[in-house]
Amino acid sequence: MPVPASPTPPDDADLVRAYQGGSEAAATELVRRHGAPVARFLVGLGADYADIDDLVQETFFRAFRRIAGWRGDAGFRSWIFTIASNLLKDEHRRRKARRSVPLEDHDLPSRDNPESAFALRETERRLVAALQTLPRLQREVFLLRAQQGIEYPEIATTLGTTAGAARVHFHHAVKRLKEMIA
């Protein structure tokens, strides 16, 4: 007797359509699929571990509110990364306006927070610090390529550049990071 084929899991476009049709389960599945990569991306961008839960939640909240804005030209995950990045930038500007200490000291996990002190190994911490010195586009291209393994055409669509430019940005970022961290 032939073994019935396993049903193909719905892709992101299917889930988005289902959510737009009223399925909350579809939304939950999207959060489940993409929540952890979004969290890691935010950490790479310099988010504090203590804020990750709130940032991930706010990212998805904003995404579902403007779900009509995802036109499917870039992958859903890449689109969410853009939202996360803008959200973090917004948070940094808000905090910068409220404090007088240099922004860089507070972008990274605090040494005073016992939980976060062990959250990043020293090598990772130095990388995240070095990433903060790169221009935003280079930083994001580097993370999307190196941390998330996304190919250049997708990166290009996500960040509004060309695949060739994305490749150049990646190589420049690697060169600069190597110099800083070596």
Next chain:
Amino acid sequence: MRNFWLVPLVFGLVSPLAAQELNDDPRASDLRRQIEERFTARVKEDLALTDQQTIQMKSTVRDWFLKRRDMEDENRRLRDAMSGQLRPGVAANKDSVAKLTDAMLDLKVRYAQSFKDEIKEMSGYLDPLQRAQFMVLRERLIERVREVREQRDDSTGRIRRRQQP
């Protein structure tokens, strides 16, 4: 055609990605704040926004403002790169110029699209008339800004011509 004015209204909606050199004079900062506050008050009154709508609109306009600011930063970088290629006496790299041109055009399209997407996002909490009212009010303000800038450009041109031998 009776509704001819709709055409410039629609196609003039998008503020071009013009060179935006920030006037960072403190008085200018205060004037910008006053303009934005009064414009906002007008929007809230004309659209009869509820408190909830105000909160939601604040989030929407802030997000899209920041996105467009990023695009403006990107436009400046592309312009600078293009200026570097087109320096007098220096042979331009045709491939680079072509790529920069493509990137600048793509950016213009994305910038224009951002206004549509912003209005579309407002459909979650504003009714169609409110959205159209907001669009018209903002377009009027942007149109006025364009006019004063053009007046400046015109007067600069006249002065330049007078100085020519």
Next chain:
Amino acid sequence: MTSCEEMLERMPAVAMGDAQWTEEEALHLAGCASCQAEWSLIRNAVAVGSQVPMLDLEKTGAAVLARLRAERQASRWRRAGWLTGLAAAAAVVLVVWGRGPHQHPARVHEVFRIPVAELDSLDNGELESVLQDLDAPIGAGTLNSTPGLGDLDDVQLERLLRSLEG
């Protein structure tokens, strides 16, 4: 022969476990200090955030959906023409009388300004000119010279909205 540039392009996939080095690539890596430095960088990039405290994504999803539902509900109240002011006031009363000391009504009156990036490049005189126009009474000056939306019929209004929203 594998170049350093080709090695760099392969590193993300290998670091994530989606691919493996070929024998030639492994030999190149063993003998190239530059590629070793880049490989270390890419491996660290993959590792960044991998120690993030385990997120309860079910809880995150539920919280997101709850917020979306609350927002839609508020929108429905407005469309249904409910006395939102009265409802909000009642909610405030409930919060003050019925809840614990640590809950506060939502701050809806914090300063809200619609940012207008186009103003950035105007000089002070130009800004003053724009400000004066904003203060002009309805019907005077450029800011009020275009036909009002009230002049549009339903078909024109619908067409305008379609062009805006795609």
